[in-house]
Amino acid sequence: MLTAHRLFCARDDRVLFKNLNLELSEGQIMQLRGSNGSGKTTLMRILCGLNDSYEGSIKWYGQEIADQAVNFFSSLLYIGHRVGVSKVLSPVENLRWSCSLKQRVDDEAIYRALAEVGLRGFEESPCYTLSAGQHQRVSLARLIISPARLWVLDEPFTTLDAKGVAQLENLLQRQAQAGGAVLVTTHHRLNIPELTVLSLG
Amino acid sequence: MWLWFSKLGSPKWFYELSGRWLPWLTAAMIIFMTIGLVWGLLFLPPDYQQGFTSRILIVHVAVAGTSLAFFPLMFVAGTITLVWKMKLADMVAKNAAILGAWFSFVTLATGSLWGSVMWGTWWEWTDSRLVSMLFQLFLLIGVISLRSALEDSETAAKACALLSIVGCINVVIIKYSVEWWNTLHQASSPISTDSSSPNGPEFWIATLIMIVAVYLFLSVSLILATRNEILERERRSQWVRDLVLKS
Amino acid sequence: MLDAIQFASFAEFLDMGGYAFNVWSVYAIFAIFITANLILPMRKKQKIIRQLKRRMAVDAEIQSESDET
């Protein structure tokens, strides 16, 4: 569904990658590997359309993403280093906003998702009282709610505990089985059988 | 057409072409500058109202007229940077901002030196040209400081391009609103606009020559600075290496 | 042609009809402005080329060292 062809990206003279080809199809989970500074995050942001300093073409179902931004953005869910959780708001308030940017959502679904990621009892407390791992979990609740076909996750495992890691792996597999695709960076060894690995650098 | 455009955007091509033009432009600049200055300083008869201070005006009008070119220039360069991502346009824009700030400053300085004779004051808020030139200077300083604050050169290029476009629209609005504001305050002003321009065809011919000279200077200086920028940004490329080895 | 010169003597030329300070300041500013914006870029170019030469020399040295090993 997502194909990138002959990508080239340089940042201030340093070539991050050149002639990079990538194909992500339905039901696929792809892990990006590479040392620090090899351009994993940059590649992800380029593929999401957040960063446009690249050359080459990126297609979503055979059509350039730039030509169908609305279509592409509504099928995409991206969670970056900064997970997009405001410290001032509570988990529920955060999700109400970030989900409603893409789809209609009712409070019931939000509460259910929060319970699933282990945040029962924290729904209404402001996020600055929560830990970094719990922030990550708030953002993972979006994965449960979202109908997006493509997930792009940048280091989603870093702050999670063992239980959280297992749960996220489970979520990824569920997404793949449902015909979605996942692009993920992590230094963890993922416990997922059908995993494609792309190494950078 | 498209080929020509992308060729124009190639720094190497520009470097070679400008290298060929530069001697001619410089020669033309020297000729016009010499004629303008010698004529302006030695031969121009004193104006019947302003006496020898009309010699100030020749320089002032030439610099002021040329500095009006900067915002259109940066507008075009900014649009090209944002739409076609052409690096060359950004290199020009970067140096145009700095040179433009110089021009605005010199316009203000020479203008107030002239004003101190004609109006008896160094600064006159009721002169709309001075006031809008002051704000043009402020806006250019804003663009320059934004560029120096942003570290990533590509982000800086696009951000400055956008700010220049917004700034250009603003300069126009500022110019008209300041003029309006002035007409309302003119009653209390010591200036009458009629006396500010000396008569006599000689004066205008001398000024015209100086304007051409200053425009030539603008292009020479901008080309020199842009060429430096090209050398710095393209320092890894083979053609710059060859060039350095040859020199 | 020389009789078209507006000044009878050099002193008169310097005096500029009594506005010496203003007129000559304007021309001084103008001269500084012009020369600075021509000379500075030229000097900068030489500096850039010097730096690039040095860097290329260092690069070549590293290259030859790595070739030997």
Added chain:
Amino acid sequence: MSAKQTTTSAAFLATLKRDLLIAIKKKNDIVNPFMFFIIVVSLFPIGISPESDRLREIAAGVIWISVLLASMLSMDNLYRSDYEDGSLEQLLLSPHPLFFLVLAKNISHWLVSGLPVVLVSPLLAYMLNLPAQAYGTLILTLLLGTPIMSLIGSIAVALTVGLGSRGLILAVITLPMSVPVLIFGTLAVQSTLNSLSPLGYLSLMLVMLSVAISLAPLASAAALRISVN
């Protein structure tokens, strides 16, 4: 899936609601610029002259300049915390036109920072001895002018949001652009004081506001895309 998609107006409202909620929870961000405004205005009589005639002449200008300075202060927070916690990326990846989402943020910012200033201005005008007949005009000019400042300032904030330490660069960029607003705002009040109709200036400000509403969010949106790279 399309049935579950939100309309743009729903996303607009959600963003507006969220920003207002954040503003209410972070009271300092509202209160501090507001207090700054009041304090700056009350410093002028001490610095210039306590004579009521002198004050009357400068009242409109003093209030207007203080408004500009206060809006610089409050502006800084418009996108900053969103940038730091990653919410801004989510905003950019929304399928809805960024224009409206940015507009929602600007409106919410104006509601919490511009509107209070407008509401308190009669009190300050009284303290500065502005004749009562000019109150209406002053409030109208502020009502039209402060949103313009929010919209223009938003562009500059969006351009500088990625900077670690931006110091005064925001003010250096934005304040020169505020000149037209300042000119017409004070001229309108002045002409009321001279018993002339301020309608011409007010309608000019209205034109400026509508141009700003239709163009500035576009520029802000482009600036955000540039900054979040």
